Amino acid sequence: MQVQLLKIESTPDLVDQVYRSLLDAISEGSLAPGARIMQEDIAEQLAVSRQPVLQALRLLKKDGFVLDAPGRGVLVAPLDVGWLMQIYQVRSALDALAARLAAQARVRIDPDLIARGRAATRGTDVKAMMAADAHFHSAIYAASGNPLIAQSAQLHWHHIRRAMGAVLQVSTMRESIWDEHEAIARAIAAGDAPTAETLIREHGEDASRNLASLLNTALQPASPGQTQTA
Template sequence: MPPRLLKLETAPDLVDQVYRSLHDAISAGLLAPGERIVQEELAQRFAVSRQPVLQALRLLKQDGLLEDAPGRGLQVAALDAASLEQVYQVRGALDALAARLAAERGAALDTKLIERGRKAAAGRSVAAMIDADHAFHRAIYAAAGNPLIERSAQLHWSHARRAMGATLQRSTLRETVWDEHEAIAAAIAAGDAERAEQLMRAHCRHAADHLVRRLADVPLASGERR
């Protein structure tokens, strides 16, 4: 296991700490699709016993971020274009609902969200681009006034984040995505629920089509990093 994971401080809930650290590493692409996960090495790296590592790995497998490796053990799950398309079908429905509800409430999103996004898109940090995108969508979830939307969307975020991390560095999507975001925010602020919903559906469909094409064009091999 490469020395990219920091040791964890002793705390009551080590399972959650191990889970979060591995979850973030997989989502950000620090642990690549197909990379084998060795429980004993992780325990040593985190300076914890094997038990919290074992429980964290079980949770990550349930999330679909880990899968059975050939022979025995676990490996980081592959990035699958068909599965990603399904993720975005669900995300598109949730985000469209959130945009409609936010518009019905006449919510005004913080303009700094757009400024932050454009700045990130003009830079080279994929992590900053992803974080800015996540912050914008979370702001709409909050503005919708229905906490179940964000909770449901978060179930699928890690898979979308992995795909974005794998494709954004070579993608042209970042050049237009914040124009779409700004139009959505304007429709929400204007109270135009129909337009806000339509724009969000189109936005999610556009993002899904783009990411799926990029994954198909540039498949990730085991151990490959971007």
């Protein structure tokens, strides 16, 4: 399966651009679990030399997104349900703290964030859906007044993003996610810290359960012998 990516212009941060391009493809599902990635194919598609591709693949391997493959290339790592559940536990705790602090300050979350999120769910761009979700949660982190919350959440954001991408590709509950976001924002604006904390914690727990159900019943890794290019 040929996946089309935009060519990247040569810049000093070329390795980071290649890394992000591949990570986008992995998160959005264009590069599915088990898909084989060939260094020379990626270099040709992105119109870059092999060296930045090699370095980007090393970073992806270090971060747990690709694995060594028998023969040539690397394989996209499978989604590890247990590991992702642990990440969601940490994120849920951080979100609850952020919502409580934001509610204590009675911060008004920009309603345009919710409007843009709802608009994204009505389309087919999974990347836009993930970005909208990230912007909403980032707004709550900023509203908390504690910069350590955002810094801590960022540590595992790419794994959350990949899990979110897997769910959004098949989810029939995209609109209800933003119903939950809107209820959380209302509680924060009203200064109702207990409700805001409870709602966002339940929101994270629901996302975790939905992901586990999806991965345990629906996702099947691609054949290790199948070659995909980003």
